[in-house]
Amino acid sequence: MFLIIGYVLALGAVMVGFLWEGGKIATLLHPLLPEGTMIVGAAVGGFLASNPMPIIKAVAANIMKPLKGSKYPKAVYMEALMMQYEVYVNIKKGGLLALEQDVNDPHSSSIFKKYEAMLHDHHALDFFCDSMKLLINGSAKIDEIDQVMDRDLDVHHTESAAPGAAVNNLADSMPAFGIVACVVGIIITMGFLDQPPNVIGAKVGAALVGTMLGIFVGYAIVGPLAKNMDQVSAIESHFFNALRAGLVAFGNGAAPVTAVEFARRAIPSSERPGAQELEEVVRQIKPR
Numbered sequence: 001m002f003l004i005i006g007y008v009l010a011l012g013a014v015m016v017g018f019l020w021e022g023g024k025i026a027t028l029l030h031p032l033l034p035e036g037t038m039i040v041g042a043a044v045g046g047f048l049a050s051n052p053m054p055i056i057k058a059v060a061a062n063i064m065k066p067l068k069g070s071k072y073p074k075a076v077y078m079e080a081l082m083m084q085y086e087v088y089v090n091i092k093k094g095g096l097l098a099l100e101q102d103v104n105d106p107h108s109s110s111i112f113k114k115y116e117a118m119l120h121d122h123h124a125l126d127f128f129c130d131s132m133k134l135l136i137n138g139s140a141k142i143d144e145i146d147q148v149m150d151r152d153l154d155v156h157h158t159e160s161a162a163p164g165a166a167v168n169n170l171a172d173s174m175p176a177f178g179i180v181a182c183v184v185g186i187i188i189t190m191g192f193l194d195q196p197p198n199v200i201g202a203k204v205g206a207a208l209v210g211t212m213l214g215i216f217v218g219y220a221i222v223g224p225l226a227k228n229m230d231q232v233s234a235i236e237s238h239f240f241n242a243l244r245a246g247l248v249a250f251g252n253g254a255a256p257v258t259a260v261e262f263a264r265r266a267i268p269s270s271e272r273p274g275a276q277e278l279e280e281v282v283r284q285i286k287p288r
Helices: 002-020 025-050 053-062 074-094 096-104 122-137 142-190 197-251 256-265 275-282
Strands: none
Touching: 002 025, 002 197, 025 142, 025 197, 053 142, 053 197, 074 096, 074 197, 074 256, 074 275, 096 122, 122 142, 122 197, 142 197, 197 256, 256 275
């Protein structure tokens, strides 16, 4: 929502200032299509040429995230904490092997089925269940599991940061392509030097629209979009860190409620449930 508001304010401020100084909208609209075609076409062509297909697909998949916002609000964090507590308390009651089938096939698990947000987030679900498998199977020590989860988070961070970086590179190229459009306009103007000053002035003005358009679109439209994509990606990484914190604490011998408290402390303050609020919720969860 704020992305759209920002776009409207940026465009509105420029247009108000332009009209305030006596500019005419027609002066901008007339060259907008040819100049815009050159700038956008060249920028998109450069984007396609400089990025491999996986990055292009990732950008397409993530381009709308700034409009949707983070998919991890407070309610989803609370659900993840409840899920962790139920997993840990069942292990305390029945031993590690009691959860073997659940983590091997979470979609059939009576525990995981209760938590739809987690169940439908396959990246987070795989991250948690694959790590739990190492703990349950005894194939790795908890410090080794922590290292594996840390490595997984590094890979996830690198992959999730790539779309924003690609779009940011696109934003950086827009002013340069605006200059290209301007130069093309000046070249065209050279063929009209025998015309009256008002004709030459209109041609030069149209050329300069290209420079203005490239700078404005790059720094006021595409650049903020790339930054917003990066921030959404960073917010999502907190969710994985909360899962990691709880699991590692439990693997180190913490009681279920203490392990969940470790996870709660890893949640950003803006989305973090209160300690009393969490305690009241998990108190209602009973081992199966």
